[in-house]
């Protein structure tokens with residue numbers, strides 16, 4: 155007879171990942187009761203017919219026999235060479251193939267990096283609204299300190315707030331310069347100011363660039379690591395978004411710039427990769443064909459391309475809903491609108507979205523899921539085709555015509 159209870163480990167107590175949280179649970183319950191739910195909670199390309207480039211799939215089919223075994227723990231050399239060459243073209247400095255690591259998606263590498271980098275009490279600066287895995291993982295191994303990304307400045311990092319938050323324990327700063335959930339694109343002067351702070355306070359810069367090719371209009375895609383040689387950079391990217399292959403779980407982390415101060419950290423990352431016996435092989439096999447081949451993502455993001463059209467339509471429809479305002483996304487796959495909490499008496503963003511889900515069968519993510527402290531924001535994925543997107547935003551408009559939170 156057991157008298158003990160197995161609880162969740164204490165280190166997980168304050169972590170969350172609400173993109174797949176309680177709202178999704180409620181959606182699954184509704185699906186069991188035969189409701190059709192439109193899931194706009196996650197940037198998953200496949201359910202919306204955004205498929206990977208055909209030549210990548212053909213290349214994989216021809217090379218499938220090579221994907222049955224464990225790979226080198228840092229990743230297969232052909233893939234790492236293609237990644238190295240990609241970042242040579244983007245003008246990163248001090249690149250070395252030995253300092254490039256492939257993992258099971260950026261998600262996996264965030265954990266590996268935080269585990270190898272942070273001791274208890276070490277602080278890492280993370281911008282809010284955040285991609286919540288960063289906050290959760292930093293909390294697991296060290297201490298997260300949030301800095302503000304300011305909606306009034308197109309969601310750019312508030313440099314003064316970053317400076318205010320630095321303490322003797324600050325070890326690094328995380329940026330998502332092509333941002334989820336806000337769609338901000340960080341311009342060169344902001345990136346340079348972040349570098350200046352890192353230089354002054356001896357910080358490492360972690361740049362999660364998974365949307366670096368999903369940029370609209372004429373906004374520039376600049377890798378922060380191309381702007382200095384004397385600061386340590388870790389750049390993260392992968393196949394999930396631009397190459398529409400989230401299911402193959404393939405991402406990479408690239409050390410550049412002042413790598414000579416990080417030999418111990420890099421060794422730690424290598425040891426963790428060794429312990430994992432290498433990343434998922436199918437994803438690695440197609441990296442070379444992804445990075446070297448035709449970049450069909452630009453057909454989707456250009457004027458008239460599918461993603462561009464969906465972004466424009468969604469933005470127009472959102473702007474027509476009384477009580478909703480939104481900074482137009484310049485990158486990525488999401489709207490992060492503001493809702494007038496007084497007008498709708500909203501005290502809880504999660505409750506608002508729960509009520510919307512139950513009445514209109516559309517699943518969205520609350521701002522709380524991105525560690526946003528007020529209940530006045532939520533995220534909408536704009537991956538659906540225009541008809542479906544129009545329908546979803548029409549349902550939001552109808553709902554808000556009568557909604558008042560109890």
Ligand SMILES: Cc1ncc(COP(=O)(O)O)c(C=O)c1O
Pocket residue numbers: 197258259260261262285330334362364391392393394400403404405
């Ligand atoms: C900013 C950001 N980083 C990382 C990830 C996860 O990437 P991956 O699929 O490579 O694990 C996502 C997924 O949405 C993301 O938005």
